[in-house]
Amino acid sequence: MLESIQNTQSISREELDAILQTQDSFLIQELHKKAQQTATQIYGNKIYIRGLIEFTNYCKNNCYYCGIRNGNTKADRYRLTTEQILSCCKTGWNLGFRTFVLQGGEDPYYTDVKICQIVQEIKSKYPDCAVTLSIGEKSEESYQAYFNAGADRYLLRHETADEEHYRKLHPQQMSLNNRKNCLKVLKKIGYQTGCGFMVGSPGQTVDTLYQDLLFIKELKPEMVGIGPFIPHKDTPFADQPAGTLDLTLRLLSIIRLIHPHVLLPATTALGTIDPKGREKGILAGGNVVMPNLSPVNVRDKYKLYDNKICTGDEAAECKACMAARMKSIGYEVVTDRGDYKV
Numbered sequence: 342m343l344e345s346i347q348n349t350q351s352i353s354r355e356e357l358d359a360i361l362q363t364q365d366s367f368l369i370q371e372l373h374k375k376a377q378q379t380a381t382q383i384y385g386n387k388i389y390i391r392g393l394i395e396f397t398n399y400c401k402n403n404c405y406y407c408g409i410r411n412g413n414t415k416a417d418r419y420r421l422t423t424e425q426i427l428s429c430c431k432t433g434w435n436l437g438f439r440t441f442v443l444q445g446g447e448d449p450y451y452t453d454v455k456i457c458q459i460v461q462e463i464k465s466k467y468p469d470c471a472v473t474l475s476i477g478e479k480s481e482e483s484y485q486a487y488f489n490a491g492a493d494r495y496l497l498r499h500e501t502a503d504e505e506h507y508r509k510l511h512p513q514q515m516s517l518n519n520r521k522n523c524l525k526v527l528k529k530i531g532y533q534t535g536c537g538f539m540v541g542s543p544g545q546t547v548d549t550l551y552q553d554l555l556f557i558k559e560l561k562p563e564m565v566g567i568g569p570f571i572p573h574k575d576t577p578f579a580d581q582p583a584g585t586l587d588l589t590l591r592l593l594s595i596i597r598l599i600h601p602h603v604l605l606p607a608t609t610a611l612g613t614i615d616p617k618g619r620e621k622g623i624l625a626g627g628n629v630v631m632p633n634l635s636p637v638n639v640r641d642k643y644k645l646y647d648n649k650i651c652t653g654d655e656a657a658e659c660k661a662c663m664a665a666r667m668k669s670i671g672y673e674v675v676t677d678r679g680d681y682k683v
């Protein structure tokens with residue numbers, strides 16, 4: 342079964358069910374091994390690092406799972422100035438980061454003009470760096486303007502490719518159609534584009550996951566971000582169980598096998614549910630990590646879920662910690678933009 346998934350770079354509904362349900366630890370070991378080999382054949386033992394700058398935790402949306410949802414009156418809101426963002430980049434550049442990911446809630450305070458200014462400033466100071474935006478659903482004109490300003494990549498998790506499931510996770514103002522359309526537009530404009538989803542989100546089933554995989558095959562994104570759902574105490578999903586390490590690792594491996602060249606991070610959420618989660622994610626086929634470059638005084642405010650790791654550490658500590666973690670499993674963190682390899 343694994344050979345056929347690997348050779349055809351596709352998976353049937355039945356094969357997915359079999360892999361997600363099996364208790365056969367040998368089969369799962371083989372799955373992870375094949376995925377890891379697939380990643381190293383393309384990217385070697387190199388791990389790309391992205392400096393994550395969480396520049397605003399204001400958000401106009403109200404997703405049921407997310408700790409910075411508009412309805413969470415307990416969130417302590419902040420915004421970074423352009424100077425603060427540039428200072429994060431400077432620290433990051435000196436530490437060897439060559440990709441900066443600007444991530445935030447959907448915050449209308451940052452108009453298109455402001456976002457373009459920030460992107461232009463970063464690109465003019467650090468022309469050898471890639472800028473990734475992760476700021477949600479915008480119009481085609483806005484996406485085009487950011488691209489013209491120099492943005493290279495865009496992350497927008499689709500969250501689930503199943504209509505009904507999408508409606509369980511989001512209030513009715515949001516639509517899967519719009520989200521999918523944003524992703525198609527981003528690709529069309531020329532961004533290296535990332536979609537993705539949470540593993541174990543409330544209402545997720547083998548069927549919705551199968552839809553996610555079909556969507557990945559259809560979109561052919563350069564990046565896919567997945568991590569376990571983790572409940573946040575001040576959201577409607579406070580009492581829902583978290584996604585598991587085991588299921589997340591199986592899905593990372595499957596995604597690597599069906600879409601071999603993808604840039605696939607071992608996420609902070611994975612590191613949050615297991616102390617060695619990120620290492621395990623790399624050994625299951627991941628090839629990217631995204632240490633936090635946000636100023637330490639705002640880190641614990643950007644809480645999408647409870648118990649987030651690395652909120653107390655300086656950027657340099659995080660980078661050193663990550664390099665040591667990767668070295669412990671035979672990988673090397675590299676100073677490189679880490680573009681998608683065709």
Ligand code: 5AD
Pocket residue numbers: 406407408497498500537538539568569570571572573610645646
């Ligand atoms: N647990 C795990 N991941 C979450 N995200 C948002 N809330 C949570 C949560 N409670 C993820 C979403 C979003 C990304 C930035 O973080 O998938 O797209």
Ligand code: FES
Pocket residue numbers: 632633650651654658659660662663
């Ligand atoms: Fe942040 Fe280890 S990666 S402290």
